[in-house]
Amino acid sequence: MTATIIAIPTFRRPERLRQLLTSLARMKVTDDASILIADNDAAGRAGATLAEAVRAGGYALPIEIIIVAEPGLCAVRNAIVETALAHPDMRHLVMIDDDEWPEADWLGELLAVQRRTGADVVGGPVYPHFADRKPGWVRETLVFRPESRPEGATGMLWASNNLLVMRRALDRLDRPWFDPRFGSSGGEDLDFLTRLHEAGCRFAWAPAARVAEWVPADRARLGWVMRRMWRIGITDTMVRRKQAAGAARGLALTGRAVAILAARTVALPMILWPGARRVDVAGQWVKSWGRLYALAGGSDASYGQPAAPVQGET
CATH class of the missing domain: 1.20.1280 (Monooxygenase)
Incomplete structure (x- = not known):
């Protein structure tokens, strides 16, 4: 494995995963990066099957695939962290969801802001992409409004769907890194970030590290x-x-x-x-x-x- 691991939890969204992998292959900066895909569907394995086919086709970056049999957000995120930490050369764990895709400068911007600030954790904005026509009321809700902050040191971060975490930050937390009590409710990433903040980790914001997220029709309501x-x-x-x-x-x-x-x-x-x-x-x-x-x-x-x-x- 390499210095930077891009981790993707996935569950029954192979076509979205394919788009994400296509986008990651076009990144301008890879910084000795590799990809870790954690499929949380032990029976169907649609994500793992897709990733195996992409890897066999000569993908631009190394791909490691794990199957997480225990269902739930916390189980798959904990498996990702454990797998990443097992690689002694890993310095940056970068998290992105399987229904997102980054701009070409995404990883380079996260790494650049981390180097400039010395932060333990760096976040970036997520922009909605509506599968159908965007409703007129979307501008009235923060749910679909990308976070806007100046570049550099910042206060609390709220989500893990566009996040770089240094190895030293993960080492500050006791296991499990993601509390299983949030496995069915969500909020496990907020709890994770809250504990990192309380452990003294420094946060930073990279506004140019942009990713887009699919918003299906059933959510645009x-x-x-x-x-x-x-x-x-x-x-x-x-x-x-x-x-x-x-x-x-x-x-x-x-x-x-x-x-x-x-x-x-x-x-x-x-x-x-x-x-x-x-x-x-x-x-x-x-x-x-x-x-x-x-x-x-x-x-x-x-x-x-x-x-x-x-x-x-x-």
Whole structure:
């Protein structure tokens, strides 16, 4: 294996994976890179089969393929980290999802920002690409709005679908790197990044390290966006609750959630204002209810069976 491992978890999306691999082969900078594909479908193995065929056809970069039999986001991400760390020369683990594809400068930009800043973790923006015609209300929601930050050192990062992590950062965390309690709800990447931040890792942002993400027709709907905001409220609170040791911090977290809901409720009439981001206003209100639901012990099983409640230490 090589200094930079580009890791791709995949599950029953071989055509999207093919497009991603085609894009990766066109990168301007490879920096001694290789690709690690983790297929989370042990029965069908559509991703592994596609990757084997691409590799046999003389692909531009080395490809390693693993099968992760245990279902779930955390299982496949942990298998990726374990496999990558088993290669002593690995210095950068770069994460991208199987329904995305990068611009040609993507890897070069991530590496350049890491070198300039000395950061342990570098993130970049994700731009939506709608499979069908983009709805007119899309500009009103942060769900499909790429993050915009200046290049360089930055605060908290939120997702792992366009991320470079240094080996030294992974070594700061105890196993499992991705907490299985978030396996069916999502939020495992936020918990991972939160723990890295608390371990003293430095974060940076690479605005030119751009990737695009497919948005299928069933996600370009208001109902899906509201469900997504509900889930964000739940998973964000699950992560915060896990970090909130003691009854006092738990009460403070509940008080904060109630205050946010009150503020969002007061702001609801903004939906009627001309030019208001109406979907964001409604979505933030729904997200606030998701926070309270999580604090009451609820979880979301968008990715499988209901997750076990995440409790704060007492």
